[in-house]
Amino acid sequence: MWEQIRANKRNSFLLLFFMALLLAGLGYAIAEVYAPGHGVSGLVIALTLWALLALMSLFGGSNILLLVSHARQVSRTDAPQLFNVVEEMAIASGQPLPKIYVIDSEAPNAFAAGRKPENSLVAVTSGLLKKLNRDELQGVIAHEMAHIANRDVMYVTIAGILVGSVVLISQIFLRTFIFSGGGGRRSSNKSGGSAQGVFLILALVLSILGPIFARLLYFALSREREYLADANGAQFTRYPEGLASALEKISNDTAPLEAANSVTAPMYIINPLKKAGRAAQNLSSTHPPIQTRIRILRSMAGGASLQNYNQAWRQVLGDKGNLIPPGTLNSSQPVDLRKTSTMEPDQATARRQQVQGVNDLVEKINRYTFLACACGLKLKIPPAVKEKQLTCPRCGRLNELPVAELAALGAMASKLGGTGKGTPGPDRPPAEDSLRFVRKEKGWTSFQCRCNNTISLSPAFSADKTTCRKCKRTIEIVNS
Amino acid sequence: MTTAFSLILLAVLVFVVVFAIGLYNNLVRFRNQVKNAWSQIDVQLKRRHDLIPNLVETAKGYVKHERETLDSVTRARNLASGAQGAAQASEAESQLSGALGQFFLVVENYPDLKANQNFLALQEELTSTENKIGFARQFYNDQVLGLNNRIQMFPSSILAGMFNFREEEFFEIESAVERETPEVKF
Numbered sequence: 001m002w003e004q005i006r007a008n009k010r011n012s013f014l015l016l017f018f019m020a021l022l023l024a025g026l027g028y029a030i031a032e033v034y035a036p037g038h039g040v041s042g043l044v045i046a047l048t049l050w051a052l053l054a055l056m057s058l059f060g061g062s063n064i065l066l067l068v069s070h071a072r073q074v075s076r077t078d079a080p081q082l083f084n085v086v087e088e089m090a091i092a093s094g095q096p097l098p099k100i101y102v103i104d105s106e107a108p109n110a111f112a113a114g115r116k117p118e119n120s121l122v123a124v125t126s127g128l129l130k131k132l133n134r135d136e137l138q139g140v141i142a143h144e145m146a147h148i149a150n151r152d153v154m155y156v157t158i159a160g161i162l163v164g165s166v167v168l169i170s171q172i173f174l175r176t177f178i179f180s181g182g183g184g185r186r187s188s189n190k191s192g193g194s195a196q197g198v199f200l201i202l203a204l205v206l207s208i209l210g211p212i213f214a215r216l217l218y219f220a221l222s223r224e225r226e227y228l229a230d231a232n233g234a235q236f237t238r239y240p241e242g243l244a245s246a247l248e249k250i251s252n253d254t255a256p257l258e259a260a261n262s263v264t265a266p267m268y269i270i271n272p273l274k275k276a277g278r279a280a281q282n283l284s285s286t287h288p289p290i291q292t293r294i295r296i297l298r299s300m301a302g303g304a305s306l307q308n309y310n311q312a313w314r315q316v317l318g319d320k321g322n323l324i325p326p327g328t329l330n331s332s333q334p335v336d337l338r339k340t341s342t343m344e345p346d347q348a349t350a351r352r353q354q355v356q357g358v359n360d361l362v363e364k365i366n367r368y369t370f371l372a373c374a375c376g377l378k379l380k381i382p383p384a385v386k387e388k389q390l391t392c393p394r395c396g397r398l399n400e401l402p403v404a405e406l407a408a409l410g411a412m413a414s415k416l417g418g419t420g421k422g423t424p425g426p427d428r429p430p431a432e433d434s435l436r437f438v439r440k441e442k443g444w445t446s447f448q449c450r451c452n453n454t455i456s457l458s459p460a461f462s463a464d465k466t467t468c469r470k471c472k473r474t475i476e477i478v479n480s
Numbered sequence: 481m482t483t484a485f486s487l488i489l490l491a492v493l494v495f496v497v498v499f500a501i502g503l504y505n506n507l508v509r510f511r512n513q514v515k516n517a518w519s520q521i522d523v524q525l526k527r528r529h530d531l532i533p534n535l536v537e538t539a540k541g542y543v544k545h546e547r548e549t550l551d552s553v554t555r556a557r558n559l560a561s562g563a564q565g566a567a568q569a570s571e572a573e574s575q576l577s578g579a580l581g582q583f584f585l586v587v588e589n590y591p592d593l594k595a596n597q598n599f600l601a602l603q604e605e606l607t608s609t610e611n612k613i614g615f616a617r618q619f620y621n622d623q624v625l626g627l628n629n630r631i632q633m634f635p636s637s638i639l640a641g642m643f644n645f646r647e648e649e650f651f652e653i654e655s656a657v658e659r660e661t662p663e664v665k666f
Binding site for chain 2: 081092
């Protein structure tokens with residue numbers, strides 16, 4: 001991951017470079033329009049404006065941020081668990097321990113700030129502490145520590161200021177241009193007239209399109225950084241489900257965060273200014289849609305490494321590119337998932353599980369079929385379903401329905417109903433040789449053992465043999 | 481002609497030296513990070529040893545019928561804190577992890593103990609310490625991988641040989657239970 005941070009810096013640097021180029025071009029063109037031959041000084045003025053604003057916000061930024069969000073620093077005795085979790089993630093990411101702040105707000109949210117890891121800070125709301133369990137809190141803190149380790153706060157601030165400068169300069173130019181009628185300087189320099197015309201058009205185009213481009217670049221940068229922080233967060237905790245379920249809880253929460261505004265919004269783990277029900281990917285959002293982030297985290301089959309995240313990212317977004325440069329992917333180690341921590345499930349979860357148990361029972365009586373998706377969700381299939389494939393609503397995987405099992409159930413049902421013979425099962429793949437089954441697909445597959453017992457293999461099944469539950473024969477599974 | 485040639489030669493020489501300095505600093509940085517990560521593991525292991533007597537003391541009053549479990553935790557703890565050398569230490573630490581796991585399983589049967597504030601605080605501390613050991617090990621192994629890669633790979637291998645950088649060993653503490661991969665079958 002250390003190579004990744006470097007590659008990351010390069011990418012962001014490139015983006016920043018393009019934005020700075022835009023700003024410089026804008027300054028140059030505008031200066032040429034008003035004072036021909038002094039383009040360079042315009043360029044210098046534009047860049048100086050940016051540098052000044054950036055320095056100001058970088059050195060005073062976190063203090064202002066803390067002030068407007070009413071955060072207070074906490075010690076180990078105030079919030080021992082929060083303290084422990086932050087310490088754990090500081091160790092996992094190899095960063096110094098950041099200062100820890102709590103914001104009194106019911107809305108669950110968190111942000112990281114600080115231009116260097118040495119003087120960084122993590123702030124969480126009291127609502128977050130109340131609503132999340134330990135694993136979920138760990139996921140959120142891991143995401144924030146990843147922002148710190150990747151130096152995201154600095155890039156987002158610099159890029160944000162850059163966008164601000166472009167917008168400011170364009171606005172000033174457009175207003176003065178409109179008010180002065182645009183034609184006042186036509187006679188000022190006859191020899192440079194055509195060159196000036198070119199610069200006038202250039203300045204106009206840049207000041208109209210520039211702010212739009214700068215904003216889009218900024219949002220793209222911000223979104224990519226969110227995905228990367230998720231990837232690193234999963235790697236730090238070795239438990240992507242923690243962050244996924246935290247994101248789910250946070251996004252389902254309706255309490256508004258009073259202290260957030262559009263300036264501080266990109267700093268938070270999820271956009272605190274979210275509008276209800278807006279799930280679509282939007283070019284002008286600072287955060288990727290939460291549902292997509294959750295899906296990616298839950299599709300990380302069998303590992304918590306950057307490879308796993310990259311693979312899941314491509315699978316969910318249907319993207320041909322890579323989130324993480326391939327060089328980094330090859331040099332990073334595989335990371336195993338860890339188990340859930342031994343901590344007690346909170347009361348709400350326990351009650352929900354109880355209700356789910358009762359629901360399951362009722363549905364079983366009504367001949368629903370249960371199908372375990374590889375992401376851990378239990379799909380409940382009503383008896384009337386005719387499709388052969390089903391999309392998991394949680395992770396978006398295509399799951400093959402165990403047709404043979406469904407048919408067997410149907411047969412049993414009709415037998416119970418006394419309507420004579422059950423309908424013959426649909427075209428299920430027969431076992432080539434009863435003690436050897438060639439698995440052709442990755443999804444759910446079913447076959448019949450010699451004793452007519454139906455055996456279903458889940459997508460997660462990876463052993464090379466299985467035992468028939470009825471006749472205890474060992475059946476070899478060959479993956480083709 | 482000769483001045484141009486010597487200038488080019490000088491430029492190449494300067495470039496090589498600057499490049500070598502960069503490589504050397506990189507090696508030093510990794511070596512220090514490995515050291516730092518190792519001390520982090522050490523700190524957490526010690527912290528665990530310090531927490532266990534308190535835990536046993538708190539639990540004693542509640543779990544009278546589980547002497548065996550408590551004793552095995554204390555024994556494993558004493559063994560671990562007195563261990564000499566990395567191999568012995570990692571063996572003892574994994575035994576301690578196993579004993580603690582067993583203890584927390586037993587605790588599930590004692591609701592009174594689980595409601596004790598003191599015990600809850602200790603449990604949180606121990607859980608966190610266990611996590612920190614895990615994360616510190618993970619970070620340590622990452623750094624060792626980085627250092628070893630640089631020592632073996634060209635061109636930093638030349639400098640590593642010249643300045644006597646040694647490859648470090650990975651820290652494996654996984655108990656037999658942890659190593660076992662669960663077989664998934666529905």
